Amino acid sequence: MTNLLANSSSPYLRQHAENPVHWREWSDEAFDEARERDVPVLLSVGYAACHWCHVMAHETFDDPAVAAQMNAGYVCVKVDREERPDIDAVYMAAMMAMTGQGGWPMTCFLTPDGEPFYCGTYYPPEPRGGMPGFGQILAAITSTWQERRGEVHDVAADVTAHLRTNAGAVPPGPGIDGRLLASAVAAVLADEDHAAGGFGGAPKFPPSAALEGLLRANELGGDQNALAxxxxxxxxxxxxxxxxxxxxxxxxxxVDAGWVVPHFEKMLYDNALLLRAYAHLARRTGDPLATRVAAETIGFLNESLWTGRGYASSLDADTDGVEGLTYVWTRAQLNEVLGADDGAWAAEVFTVTAQGTFEDGASTLQLRHDPADTDRLASVRARLLAARAGRPQPTRDDKVVLAWNGLTITALAEAGATLGEPAWIERAVECADALWELHRVDGGLRRVSLGGSVGAPPAALDDHAAFVTALLTLHQVTGELRWRDNALTLLDEAIDGFADPDAPGAYFDAPAGTLITRPRDPVDGATPAGASLLAEALLTASLLAADDEAARYADLCDQSLTRSGLILEKMPRSAGHWLAVALARLSGPLQVAVAQTADSDGALAAAVRRAAPGGTVVVAGTRDSLPLLLDRGPVDGADAAYLCRGSVCDLPVTSVGELTFG
Structure with missing residues (x-):
């Protein structure tokens, strides 16, 4: 027996297909049924790699008695937050307003008009640890709905009014100038954990967007503290x-400040953003660790997340319901796989302690120092990885999310171009071709696909913006005009579809629709905000489009950046991507066109890509082959680089050492 989720485009929803709950997907029909039955809507939001979502599914939604209570008193709607970030954003804001905290699984009770009147997160089936049982919650809400309907509607109306009042655009802030950006960088650096690395305390998240901003602060502004x-x-x-x-x-x-114990889910977006940062650090410094990590991260993406039609969303935090089961080791397990001598050596190298650094005497693997015997390390790693492959493995969410794949394409293409790995560029092209073919439907974009079938949800702002930047990056590294032309088409659609007509430079995160409010959040989080991604797309397009369109994109970028001033001033750690875009904008922005001879070996273009600061637009080709190469050719029979800052250009040079980016 299955419910209505069995054929969903979301693997997360399919995980709930055999619950005894009569789940429905979000739809007008679900709310119509709630009106006809005169019952509330029970909205449950989660995602496939969420540990506590699985716990509530197994403990609560698989309980026949609880499910019967849900089915009798509610229309039950299940949403994948990764597939419908607009729904998640609206009701997460409601939960924050009502409870002061958020998280997943998110449980909200709505009127048949979609207005929330009670919200929470995880509930056990029976009372436990000071939490009420879900059956108690259901009974109380059913009683209130039936006996005190007026109070329900009053609460729902108040919460909805609050959401709509707070859905306005961020007002323009202080001007984007060198002083503001230097202050933002200093504020981020003030939060550094000098002992353990990173920023802030536990739990500690990779500061992905901030790293890119700090690298640009070093390259474009000379801030050595930012690089360090x-x-x-x-x-x-x-x-x-x-x-x-x-x-x-x-x-x-x-979960700790020292990066020792992870929450084991692996997300595509984290690895895409970190790949970009490590590849840029490797390009900037030549650091062998950064170079290795960039290459290994691409290996992980291709081995574990590539579906043949794009990259999958995530690997689960749990394996067979146990967090970390696949990944952690005891000393005895090391000895069993490696033998006593190599086992003891590996325990020392990877900090596998007798007491364990995780749970039940097991340890996560750390590599705090590179051992002198690199051949032995390679052998140990290979044998442990082979043994690990025989363990139960975490499940994979095969859903292909357009925005996250866009971030991945950009990182792959930039890493391939700057680190001299053409195979990475080829995979980026393959991914972009698959996304364009599948996610471009009836003149619009769709957000997700699964197994080669595109889902119904329309693309959000971040989908458009990340994909535009990805295509513009491919145009730069391949020289193919189709990528630029397709990107500009999508960029114009994003401007038309998401811009706030009452607030120049402000954008909504979701298409216009039927939700109780149209969400937007310009603050960079686990992924950059859709608005900051769009600012990057606009800035890049302003350097690659024809003159009249270039000026329009530049103006729109500047308008967008004015909306980031308050975020950069008040919460700079949540404005890393804004910082990166603003720094690139204030640098000119920089563009380099390399005019190549017919038999060019590409050496000058490759050297320019390695030397150019992050955010620089670099194209290469023969005279007149690209818009930036119109009337620009080689010099004295040699490849020549033309460096411009905005509309001010230097004389062409024939060696990278002659370029002055600062």
Whole structure:
């Protein structure tokens, strides 16, 4: 027996297909049924890699008595927050307003008009640890709905009014200038954990967007403290338990300040953003650790998340219901796989202690120092990875999310171009081709696909913006005009579809629709905000489009950046991507066109890509082959680089050493 989720485009929803709950997907029909039955809507929001979502599913939604109570008194709607971030954003804001806290699974009770009147997170089936049982919650809400309907509607109306009042655009802040950006960088650096690397305390999340901003503060502004903090954070994460020391790839976050114990889910977006940061650090410094981690992260993406039609969303935090089961080791397990001598050596190298650094005497693997015997390390890693492959494995959410794949394409293409790995660019092109073919439907974009079938949810602002930047990046590294042309088409659609007509420079995160309010959040979080991603797309397009369109995109970028001023001033750690875009904008922005001879070996273009600061637009080709190469050709029979800052250009040079980016 299955419910209505069995054929969903979301693996998370399919996980609930055999619950005895009569789940429905979000739809007008579900709310119509609630009106006809005169019952509330029970909205449950989660995602496939969420540990407590699984716990509530097994404990509560699989309980026949609780399910019967849900079915009798409610229309039950299940939502994948990754597939419908608009729904998640609206009702997470409601839960924060009502309870002061948020999290997943999110449980909200709504009127048939979609207005929330009671919200919470995880509930056990029976009272436990001071929490009421879910059956008690259901009974209380049913009683209130039937006996005190007026109070329900009053609460719902008040919460909805609050959401709508707070859905306005962020007002323009202080001007985006060097002083503001320097102050933002200083504020981020003031929060650095000098002992353990990174920023803030436990739980500690990878500061992905902030790392890119700090790297640009160093390259474009000469801030050596920003580079040093970036290096410390990147080394600490790469050597800690949050990084998979056997197969590469980063877990979502560490529960401790020292990066030792991760929450074991691996998300595509984290690894895409961190790949970009590590590749840029490797390009900037030549650091062998950053270079290795960039390559290993790409190996993880291709081995573990590539579906053939894009990259899957995540690997689960749990294996067979146990968090970390696949990844942790005891000393006895090391000895069993490696033998006593190599086992003892591996325990020392990977900080596998007698007491354990995780739970039940087991340890996560850390690599706090590189051993002198690199051949032995390679052999040990290979044998442990082979043994680990025989363990039960975490499930994979095969859903392909457009925004996260866009971030991945950009990182792959930039890493391939700057680190000299053409295979990475080829995979980026393959991914972009698959997304364009599948997610471009009836003149619009769709957010998700699964197994080669595109889902119904329309693309959000971040989908459009991340994909535009990805395509513009491919245009730069391949020279193919189709990527630029497709990107500009999508960019114009994003401007038309998401701009707030009453607030220049402000954008909504979701398409216009039927939700009780239209969500927007310009603050960078686990992923950059849709608005900051769009600012990057606009800035890049302003350097690659024809003159009249270039000016329009530049103006729109500047309008967008004015909306980031307050965020950069008041909460700079949540404005990392805004910082990166603003720094690139204030640098000119920088663009380099490399005019190549017919038989060019590409050496000058490759050197320029390695030397150019992050955010620089770099194209290469023969004279007149690209818009930036119109009337620009080689000099004295040699490849020549034309460097411009905005509309001010230097004389062409024939060696990278002659370029002055500062």
């Amino acid at each position: 903090a970036t290096q410390r954070a990147c080394e600490a994460m790469a050597r800690g338990g949050i990084y998979d020391q056997l197969a590469g790839g980063f877990a979502r976050y560490a």
